[in-house]
Amino acid sequence: MSKLNVYNTLTNKTEEFEPQNSPEVRMYVCGPTVYDDCHVGHARAYVSFDVIRRFLEYEGYRVKYVQNFTDIDDKTINRAKEEAVPFREIAERYTRRYFDVMDAIGVQRADLYPTVSGHVEEVIDHVQGLIEAGMAYQVEGDVYYRVKEFANYGCLSGQDIEEMLEGERVEPSAKKESPLDFALWKRSPEDEPGWESPWGRGRPGWHIECSVMGRTHLGDTIDIHGGGQDLIFPHHENEIAQTEGLTGSQFVKYWLHNGFVTIDDDKMSKSLGNFYTLEELYEQFSPAVIRYFILTRQYRNPIDFSFGRIEEAGRAYTRLKKFFVRLKRAEAKSCGPVKVQSDLPDNSEFREKFLAAMRADFNTARALGEISSWMKQWNETLESWRDRKQINRREQEAVTEARHLLDKFTSKVLGLELVDTSEAGSNNEEDLIELLIELRSQARENGDYERADEIRERLRGLGYELHDSSEGTRWELKNG
């Protein structure tokens, strides 16, 4: 396993990645609150961590990947009230939709998807433990974390307790000992979901779930904990306090946070109304194109979203897919004793450069750049073979290697499929298109270009593009 560098929010530094129990990696990513549809921001987060997970596995780590669903929270409860249905119905609906859109964009399933409602018992135990340790206190059915008891509070976000107390934004509460204290357990009103506990009927606070589920499924110390940058404070800060306040050992070794999606350089958010759900976007762009777009930026940097940018990414992605097809076609050329002293592209060099980019904090932008440079070399080579019917053994081996490399890095590591669009469609459909192409070819042979062009145009109108070449006419689906 080669040296892998990751940027750790905890230290604000790039560090060498060394899991506690290599090659095992315990990874936890904060999942969505399932009360509404996913938007581009979610895609950015989960695609980023999906690639990180994929790359770690490529490097030989055995990753245990856990991602929660927050199913009990003000938002799911309110939504349930609005629709007058049980909260579980809301949670189930949006969990299903989450999977629909994330599966489509190539996010591999986590090993485990725990929910808060499935861990209430563990939450109660954890909170009880904190109370016994003097780190928490009960007030009228609520339980709060006593922030001043945790010396390291602020270590992740760089916040200083004193300064936060001076801040105007911290609202004092009559119940809390200190305005910084946060709820571990909340008393439930009669008409809201609740569980019996030593403090009466209530439900878990927001932050506690990740501490409990992380610990339950991955142990006291997690290797990687991920999430959006907005979660650094207070969510992740509180997770550290809650967990370490009880266990006394380091909760997370590497904190990784993805950057935001902005729209016209503004933060995308519900309050601004400038967001797109993935479902909406999929009507206009293929999920793979959106994934490609996301990967054109290193995951920690903000990425500005616009339809024009997505289209741009789509063009670059199409080029990549066509390159893959061209490699396959070249590979299919027969092998013969051709004596050609061609300089073949350096596959090994490319391989190392790609890996180096990924090892530099999962720099997918750079990795895609490396693919492009190498693709350019191959295109020149393939172009020079255009009129040759045969290629020699050495050349064929190089093409095969190139095809394998591209497939492995693009589909397996980056999660971008390289399907041959000309192979899409049902057999019946293919036969029909072939028939039309044949008719058009006859027209062309007879010099009836008017008719030939009409067929081409009408097929284009139906979403099929024809490409004439010396080897005949090929077709493919548009926007594949």
Added chain:
RNA sequence: GGAGGCGUAGCCAAGUCCGGUCAGGCAAGGGCCUGCAAAGCCCUCAUACGUCGGUUCAAAUCCGACCGCCUCCUCCA
């Protein structure tokens, strides 16, 4: 106010930790191919790094000051 980050060619974007050879993409122009197209491929395209100083043989990269922008400190990926 506190914390984190950003400012690179028409646009997007790597590189900045470990100073020295201008990744890559998109757009644009030219060419090859083609009945014409489309697609594809090739070539051209930038002596670019917010500003001002400093260190150095050498700075996008290090140091200092300043300007502009974003995020977090409140639910948020």
